[in-house]
Amino acid sequence: MRKVLAAEFFNRDTKIVAEELLGKFLVRKMNGKELAAMVTETEVYDGPHDLASHASRGRTPRTQVMFGHPGNFYVYLCYGVHEMLNVVTREKEYPGAVLIRKAILDTGVPLGGPGKLTKSLNINRALNDKLAGKASGLWFEDRGINIPASRIQKLPRIGVAYAGPIWSVKKLRFALT
DNA sequence: ACGATGATGAAC
DNA sequence: TTCATCATCGTA
Numbered sequence: 001m002r003k004v005l006a007a008e009f010f011n012r013d014t015k016i017v018a019e020e021l022l023g024k025f026l027v028r029k030m031n032g033k034e035l036a037a038m039v040t041e042t043e044v045y046d047g048p049h050d051l052a053s054h055a056s057r058g059r060t061p062r063t064q065v066m067f068g069h070p071g072n073f074y075v076y077l078c079y080g081v082h083e084m085l086n087v088v089t090r091e092k093e094y095p096g097a098v099l100i101r102k103a104i105l106d107t108g109v110p111l112g113g114p115g116k117l118t119k120s121l122n123i124n125r126a127l128n129d130k131l132a133g134k135a136s137g138l139w140f141e142d143r144g145i146n147i148p149a150s151r152i153q154k155l156p157r158i159g160v161a162y163a164g165p166i167w168s169v170k171k172l173r174f175a176l177t
Numbered sequence: 178a179c180g181a182t183g184a185t186g187a188a189c
Numbered sequence: 190t191t192c193a194t195c196a197t198c199g200t201a
Binding site for chain 3: 043045052053054076078079080081082084086099101113114115116157158159160162163
């Protein structure tokens with residue numbers, strides 16, 4: 001079983017999408033070859049009220065992507081150094097996204113940390129606002145792996161202390177054990 | 178513990 | 190146009 005995830009997969013509750021992306025494969029086409037990595041850690045950035053989300057400051061040239069089409073990538077530069085990969089969730093006009101934080105190559109090599117993951121898979125802002133799919137050279141696949149809820153750990157998000165005492169501690173990071 | 182490194186958004 | 194800030198990582 002090998003099914004490319006389409007836009008409707010992402011047009012759902014952001015937490016559901018973040019949870020269901022665990023065990024799915026992120027596939028990158030690079031110079032004719034396909035590199036596949038199973039997603040093992042995600043983070044939820046959901047809605048205008050989420051003070052950790054870029055969208056909490058409203059629609060800006062950068063964040064408009066989050067208000068856009070579900071299934072599009074949101075890629076931005078972090079700390080002037082690292083490209084961060086997100087997928088947009090929910091219907092148009094509602095800002096939601098899932099940050100892809102970790103994955104493991106089918107060779108067993110872990111891609112740990114969102115900055116290292118994008119570097120390894122040659123992902124950058126050229127993919128910003130592009131639809132996840134074979135046309136863009138980067139997509140998600142369901143390869144039939146079923147993840148039981150007992151294997152999903154819910155933890156606080158990383159690096160969001162600026163979001164304040166409520167939003168910084170919410171357990172919106174999902175990790176596969 | 179800290180510096181690299183540059184885009185972003187808000188203020189002036 | 191300036192300025193503080195930042196969804197990280199490698200080195201110390």
